[in-house]
Amino acid sequence: MNCCKHWINPIIVCAGMILSVSGFACGADPQQLTDDGANKRDPIFVEEGKSLIYCYDETPDFVRMMKMNMETLEIVEMFEDAGNHHHYEPAFSADGRYTCYTECTGNLTARLVIRDLQNEKPAAFITHSGRGGTRNPIFTPDSKTVIYAFAETGPQQLWSCNLEGKNKKQMTHSEGITNWPTVTPDGKRVIFSNSRENNYEIYSMNLDGSDEKRLTTNRLMDVRPAVSPDGKRIAFVSTRDGNYDIYVMNIDGSNVHRITTSEERDDYPRWHPNSQQIVFVGEREGEFNLYLLDIADDISVAAK
Numbered sequence: 001m002n003c004c005k006h007w008i009n010p011i012i013v014c015a016g017m018i019l020s021v022s023g024f025a026c027g028a029d030p031q032q033l034t035d036d037g038a039n040k041r042d043p044i045f046v047e048e049g050k051s052l053i054y055c056y057d058e059t060p061d062f063v064r065m066m067k068m069n070m071e072t073l074e075i076v077e078m079f080e081d082a083g084n085h086h087h088y089e090p091a092f093s094a095d096g097r098y099t100c101y102t103e104c105t106g107n108l109t110a111r112l113v114i115r116d117l118q119n120e121k122p123a124a125f126i127t128h129s130g131r132g133g134t135r136n137p138i139f140t141p142d143s144k145t146v147i148y149a150f151a152e153t154g155p156q157q158l159w160s161c162n163l164e165g166k167n168k169k170q171m172t173h174s175e176g177i178t179n180w181p182t183v184t185p186d187g188k189r190v191i192f193s194n195s196r197e198n199n200y201e202i203y204s205m206n207l208d209g210s211d212e213k214r215l216t217t218n219r220l221m222d223v224r225p226a227v228s229p230d231g232k233r234i235a236f237v238s239t240r241d242g243n244y245d246i247y248v249m250n251i252d253g254s255n256v257h258r259i260t261t262s263e264e265r266d267d268y269p270r271w272h273p274n275s276q277q278i279v280f281v282g283e284r285e286g287e288f289n290l291y292l293l294d295i296a297d298d299i300s301v302a303a304k
Helices: none
Strands: 040-046 051-057 062-069 076-078 086-092 099-105 111-116 124-125 136-140 146-150 155-163 178-183 187-194 201-206 223-226 233-238 245-250 266-271 277-284 287-294
Touching: 040 086, 040 266, 040 277, 040 287, 062 086, 076 111, 099 136, 111 146, 136 178, 146 178, 155 178, 187 223, 223 266, 233 266, 245 266, 245 277, 266 287
Parallel strands: 086 136, 178 223
Antiparallel strands: 040 051, 051 062, 062 076, 086 099, 099 111, 111 124, 136 146, 146 155, 178 187, 187 201, 223 233, 233 245, 266 277, 277 287
């Protein structure tokens, strides 16, 4: 069995034209960006929002990373040299020079690749002892450090390393599984999910692990937090209302609002650089596509 079938939730996305779609709590209908209905994941804006990177199941057993032009919606392969390697969970440095992503190379075998997009030099790899896979990388705002999740000697924790994949440091030492790091724009706080309460909750801490704060309290699952580029809000996925939907809250965990209300699955929210829109993977009638949804500065009126 392919390793990616173990590590990627069967979720997400695609599309190509603008459609009206019901099931949203923010007033205006979202823009549908793809229309192929294929399973997708991990959308992320690059080039100041001019392009959107995402991953999709090209076949049931192969994950390809793609790049969409947000003006024309034209889609091309991100890397022509991907070969037969699955690429997913991409991150991009703020200076636009580096990308880091998970590369699946065989059955239950994966590694994080740090790639210089401006210079043709060999990629760096983040390696660890142990049998786990590195997950969900993110760059710090200064573009000098990669933060990611890995289980080396016990439960999965957050780690950091430099752009050569070296100087690895363990950032968390908590019970439960820790995953989905996201960093505030000032580089001072990391937001993440952890399962120590027998369900995933969202937490915030300083980069040195101090001053940890719990941001959500929910008997079910709060995962995939994403901090807005202006540092004011966090988008995340939750099952608190019985379904996978997307929510937005203030950076301190207050003012939680559900922004999608479909009976099917909405997942993988990421902010546009303008902090006024969120791209996500939405399931509609069994098909998965990418959608772009406007988010008001104060959504308390529009949100249910």
